[in-house]
Amino acid sequence: xxxxxxxxxxxxxxxxxxxxxxxxxxxxxxxxxxxxxxxxxxxxxxxxxxxxxxxxxxxxxxxxxxxxxxxxxxxxxxxxxxxxxxxxxxxxxxxxxxxxxxxxxxxxxxxxxxxxxxxxxxxxxxxxxxxxxxxxxxxxxxxxxxxxxxxxxxxxxxxxxxxxxxxxxxxxxxxxxxxxxxxxxxxxxxxxxxxx
Amino acid sequence: xxxxxxxxxxxxxxxxxxxxxxxxxxxxxxxxxxxxxxxxxxxxxxxxxxxxxxxxxxxxxxxxxxxxxxxxxxxxxxxxxxxxxxxxxxxxxxxxxxxxxxxxxxxxxxxxxxxxxxxxxxxxxxxxxxxxxxxxxxxxxxxxxxxxxxxxxxxxxxxxxxxxxxxxxxxxxxxxxxxxxxxxxxxxxxxxxxxx
DNA sequence: TTCTTAACTTAATCTACATTAATTTTTTCG
DNA sequence: CGAAAAAATTAATGTAGATTAAGTTAAGAA
Numbered sequence: 356x357x358x359x360x361x362x363x364x365x366x367x368x369x370x371x372x373x374x375x376x377x378x379x380x381x382x383x384x385x386x387x388x389x390x391x392x393x394x395x396x397x398x399x400x401x402x403x404x405x406x407x408x409x410x411x412x413x414x415x416x417x418x419x420x421x422x423x424x425x426x427x428x429x430x431x432x433x434x435x436x437x438x439x440x441x442x443x444x445x446x447x448x449x450x451x452x453x454x455x456x457x458x459x460x461x462x463x464x465x466x467x468x469x470x471x472x473x474x475x476x477x478x479x480x481x482x483x484x485x486x487x488x489x490x491x492x493x494x495x496x497x498x499x500x501x502x503x504x505x506x507x508x509x510x511x512x513x514x515x516x517x518x519x520x521x522x523x524x525x526x527x528x529x530x531x532x533x534x535x536x537x538x539x540x541x542x543x544x545x546x547x548x549x550x551x
Numbered sequence: 552x553x554x555x556x557x558x559x560x561x562x563x564x565x566x567x568x569x570x571x572x573x574x575x576x577x578x579x580x581x582x583x584x585x586x587x588x589x590x591x592x593x594x595x596x597x598x599x600x601x602x603x604x605x606x607x608x609x610x611x612x613x614x615x616x617x618x619x620x621x622x623x624x625x626x627x628x629x630x631x632x633x634x635x636x637x638x639x640x641x642x643x644x645x646x647x648x649x650x651x652x653x654x655x656x657x658x659x660x661x662x663x664x665x666x667x668x669x670x671x672x673x674x675x676x677x678x679x680x681x682x683x684x685x686x687x688x689x690x691x692x693x694x695x696x697x698x699x700x701x702x703x704x705x706x707x708x709x710x711x712x713x714x715x716x717x718x719x720x721x722x723x724x725x726x727x728x729x730x731x732x733x734x735x736x737x738x739x740x741x742x743x744x745x746x747x
Numbered sequence: 748t749t750c751t752t753a754a755c756t757t758a759a760t761c762t763a764c765a766t767t768a769a770t771t772t773t774t775t776c777g
Numbered sequence: 778c779g780a781a782a783a784a785a786t787t788a789a790t791g792t793a794g795a796t797t798a799a800g801t802t803a804a805g806a807a
Contacts, residue, residue, distance in 0.1 A: 419696050427700040429692055442689045451693070478674050485681035488688050493638045495691040496625055497647070500615055502698040503731030504623040507794070526754065535699030540794050542756055703764070722784065736764055738786055 360388055363411055364463055367435055371486045372479045382480075385473055386463040391415075391456040397438070398454040404443035406464035410436050413460020414521075416529060417452050428533040431457070431521060437487060438462075457525050507536045508544055556584055559607050560659055563631055567682045568675045578676075581669055582659040587611075587652040593634070594650040600639035602660035606632050609656020610717075612725060613648050624729040627653070627717060633683060634658075653721050703732045704740055 361383050368374060368382065386409065391397060397415065398404050408415070415432040417440070429452060432438035443450035444467060465473070474481045501510055511534055515522060522530065531541035557579050564570060564578065582605065587593060593611065594600050604611070611634045614624040625648060628634035639646035640663060661669070670677045697706055707730055711718060718726065727737035 419700065421700050425700070427696055429696055441685065441692070445685070451696075474678070478677075481674075481677055481681055482670070485677055485684065488681065488684050489637065489641070492684050492688045492691065495688065495695060496637070498695055499691060499698065500623055500625055500647075502695065503729075504615065504617050504621070528754065533699075536793095537795060538755070539757085539796080543794090546756085724784065733765060734785070735766080735787085739764090742786080 360411070361386075361463075363435060364409055367409070368483060372483045378477055378479075381473070381477055385469050386465050389462050389464050391460040391462060393456055393459050396453065396455045397462070398440060398443075398450055398452065400451060400453050401449045403447050404440040404450045406466055407437060407439040407441075407444055407470065408432070408454075408462040408464050410434055410438060411461040411463055413456060413458040413462075414525065415454055415460060415462075416457055417454050418532065419452055426532045427535070428529060431518075431525070431529075431533070433521070433524075437491075457529070502535065507534055507540065508548070510534050511541075511544055511548075556607070557582075557659075559631060560605055563605070564679060568679045574673055574675075577669070577673055581665050582661050585658050585660050587656040587658060589652055589655050592649065592651045593658070594636060594639075594646055594648065596647060596649050597645045599643050600636040600646045602662055603633060603635035603637075603640055603666065604628075604650075604658040604660050606630055606634060607657040607659055609652055609654040609658075610721065611650055611652055611656060611658070613650050614728065615648055622728045623731070624725060627714075627721070627725075627729070629717070629720075633687075653725070698731065703730055703736065704744070706730050707737070707740055707744075 361379075364386065365374065365379060365382070374382075388411070389408075391413065397406075397408060400419065410432045412434055414434075415438045416428050417430045417432070417438055418426050418428040420426055430438070438454055440450040440452045440454070442448070443452075447467060474484075501513060505513070511530075514530065514534065527541060527545070528538040531538045534541070536544075557575075560582065561570065561575060561578070570578075584607070585604075587609065593602075593604060596615065606628045608630055610630075611628040612624050613626045613628070613634055613636070614622050616622055626634070634650055636646040636648045636650070638644070639648075643663060666680075670680075697709060701709070707726075710726065710730065723737060723741070724734040727734045730737070732740075
């Protein structure tokens, strides 16, 4: 595994914390590269989430399936983002979410003991993780407010604005499942908007 | 200001990190007690969020007002919880949210320079904050999935289940504004449920 | 390439929830 | 306490979005 595999990941780390040679050594040995085939599961509801994943290539989705069999998407994770069922990972209890790959992907994975060890060995990694979670937390706050205050049309427009590339990259039905509407109604919305 | 004022706060800290005498000294001097009257604002949309608040007594709400003048509540913060517009606080840019007190309240506040100093002086405080944010992040994930997958009735039942005491503590219209429905429809829902 | 399956579209009908507006109940506070 | 304001209820009507079902297009797989 060439060092260059870690380029994106190390660049992401260095956005938030400073890295010397020794840190790089520690990080690259703590994270393991994993290739994921399209549609392959990284986690299924009920299983314990053994790893947190940094996406190096491709696209993952984190979602639930309701009692009627419908899918609801919590998040998409493209390159340079993280994925994982945080609660399950931290408590090592059964996961609420499924995670699978929407494209052929590549991730760096780290398990729970390793991450706790990393916090101890390299305290600034704790800072890195706080910042990462903080940013996700802020993103989620905005999504919550949007969900309770805006129409599906507005939510879609804001999604389009925020993630313009994703729309052409993944099946539309997944965007509907993220917005909280049916694919049928999403189709109606899109037609209505292209007329404008 | 008696040391006992800090009981709840120190107890909260010690749930997640160990504290010695010196830490306690540092924390109690970094956080300032503030009394908040009912309906008093701690933050208004457009202002910079100067402080993060730990609620020692009372209840705060964090919310937005949409272009039609309707309020939408992101969160309630009762005793032992935090409040603040994280994004505004971190970037010192105009806030998205309003924060006000639903009851006569008491908070411990800390400003941005002090919190960064605290991270440096007491690295485990960074750990504490990571854990606090992590927990909020997990709570938010569940709320997002609920919002996009459940009916208002289900969301209310789950709210009732999770925060049974809040329901009797604050005006119903605020619960409606949290669930993402109108007070009128909320009233219909409650009536329907009490018949069952 | 063709076969099969999955994704998307369209339209008719249905329902959860919003809107408007009037009435009643509860809270606030001078 | 009593007056005024805020909160909650009720009912009629309207609409965003769900459901059902059929048809079309696009994508994988042999």
